[in-house]
Amino acid sequence: MAVRYELIKTCKQTGARLGKLHTPHGTIDTPVFMPVGTQATVKTMSPEELKAMGAGIILSNTYHLFLRPGHEIVREAGGLHGFMNWDRAILTDSGGFQVFSLSNLRKITEEGVSFRSHLNGEKLFIGPEEATHIQNALGADIFMAFDECAPYPAEYDYVQKSMERTTRWAERCLKAHTRPNEQALFGIVQGGMYHDLRAQSARDLVSMDFPGYAIGGLSVGEPFSLMYEVLESTVPLLPTGKPRYLMGVGSPDALIDGAIRGIDMFDCVLPTRIARNGTCMTSQGRLVIRNAKYARDFTPLDPNCDCYTCKNYTRAYIRHLVKSEETFGIRLTTYHNLHFLVKLMENVRQAIAEDRLQDFRDQFFAQYGLGEDRSF
Numbered sequence: 129m130a131v132r133y134e135l136i137k138t139c140k141q142t143g144a145r146l147g148k149l150h151t152p153h154g155t156i157d158t159p160v161f162m163p164v165g166t167q168a169t170v171k172t173m174s175p176e177e178l179k180a181m182g183a184g185i186i187l188s189n190t191y192h193l194f195l196r197p198g199h200e201i202v203r204e205a206g207g208l209h210g211f212m213n214w215d216r217a218i219l220t221d222s223g224g225f226q227v228f229s230l231s232n233l234r235k236i237t238e239e240g241v242s243f244r245s246h247l248n249g250e251k252l253f254i255g256p257e258e259a260t261h262i263q264n265a266l267g268a269d270i271f272m273a274f275d276e277c278a279p280y281p282a283e284y285d286y287v288q289k290s291m292e293r294t295t296r297w298a299e300r301c302l303k304a305h306t307r308p309n310e311q312a313l314f315g316i317v318q319g320g321m322y323h324d325l326r327a328q329s330a331r332d333l334v335s336m337d338f339p340g341y342a343i344g345g346l347s348v349g350e351p352f353s354l355m356y357e358v359l360e361s362t363v364p365l366l367p368t369g370k371p372r373y374l375m376g377v378g379s380p381d382a383l384i385d386g387a388i389r390g391i392d393m394f395d396c397v398l399p400t401r402i403a404r405n406g407t408c409m410t411s412q413g414r415l416v417i418r419n420a421k422y423a424r425d426f427t428p429l430d431p432n433c434d435c436y437t438c439k440n441y442t443r444a445y446i447r448h449l450v451k452s453e454e455t456f457g458i459r460l461t462t463y464h465n466l467h468f469l470v471k472l473m474e475n476v477r478q479a480i481a482e483d484r485l486q487d488f489r490d491q492f493f494a495q496y497g498l499g500e501d502r503s504f
């Protein structure tokens with residue numbers, strides 16, 4: 129088996145899990161946040177910088193790489209690891225989410241999804257076999273079953289049909305997978321906000337014995353409280369010996385509260401996307417560096433942060449760069465935001481190890497509301 133999860137301990141205060149994910153490209157301590165490199169690059173960051181901040185696994189998007197440069201070129205380059213010169217672990221998503229959110233004129237059938245490329249309008253088709261074939265060529269350590277992520281809100285009947293089809297697609301992905309010793313295929317639990325559908329999806333996927341399970345279809349516009357309710361009913365149905373991955377979640381508060389609910393892996397474009405507008409994650413909440421009050425602020429973005437950006441540059445300078453649309457400005461904010469989440473998860477793991485994650489959460493939230501805003 130390509131990937132193996134080792135449960136080290138659970139936090140006595142919260143039930144959060146401390147673990148290790150053994151992959152062909154290194155062992156990752158969990159819970160972990162995975163930076164997103166959509167186009168086989170985490171925007172503006174070099175692999176060396178990602179390593180320096182402690183990132184052990186990054187995510188890349190199948191849909192984008194399928195359209196450009198094409199998975200066969202990536203295969204010829206030695207897979208994503210060789211292509212982008214990253215020798216640590218990689219996870220690819222199935223392309224399903226992007227096919228539904230980015231492409232035009234989609235038509236879903238039992239076979240798969242016909243769509244037009246958002247780049248040039250070309251007519252294309254991806255089904256479970258194609259998604260698996262493409263991801264086998266990309267060669268990530270972990271890849272995802274092709275799924276439909278139902279929108280929120282959605283009617284029960286629609287979500288049920290979509291979830292059941294996603295389960296049948298997962299079975300076809302397993303059959304089409306040609307590299308099980310090198311790449312781990314994770315199943316994705318769907319079922320919207322309906323607890324019984326989530327339970328059915330989890331049961332059916334667990335019976336197929338995937339090496340790991342993702343929870344998809346959350347963080348799609350529903351309130352956090354509803355997401356946590358779904359996690360609380362779904363996570364206990366997943367096997368304790370396998371990793372659990374909550375897709376598309378990356379705000380600092382949700383990482384802590386997700387870990388408390390038994391999640392081991394997270395990914396989100398949030399830290400990198402907001403960095404490009406000059407919005408920073410800090411221990412006191414959101415900081416919008418463009419604001420005039422930082423024009424003469426010669427302190428770091430976050431006085432509690434020891435990242436490259438905060439050790440070397442001031443708010444005033446970063447504000448100037450971002451307002452002048454200098455690339456170096458968004459490199460600095462991106463570095464800081466990613467480092468902030470990587471460090472946050474290090475602290476979460478330390479707190480689990482010492483059975484004090486609830487205390488850590490209380491301290492974190494006491495400070496986190498002090499800044500401009502705690503939401504992103």
Ligand SMILES: [Zn+2]
Nearest residue numbers: 433435438464
């Ligand atoms: Zn920093």
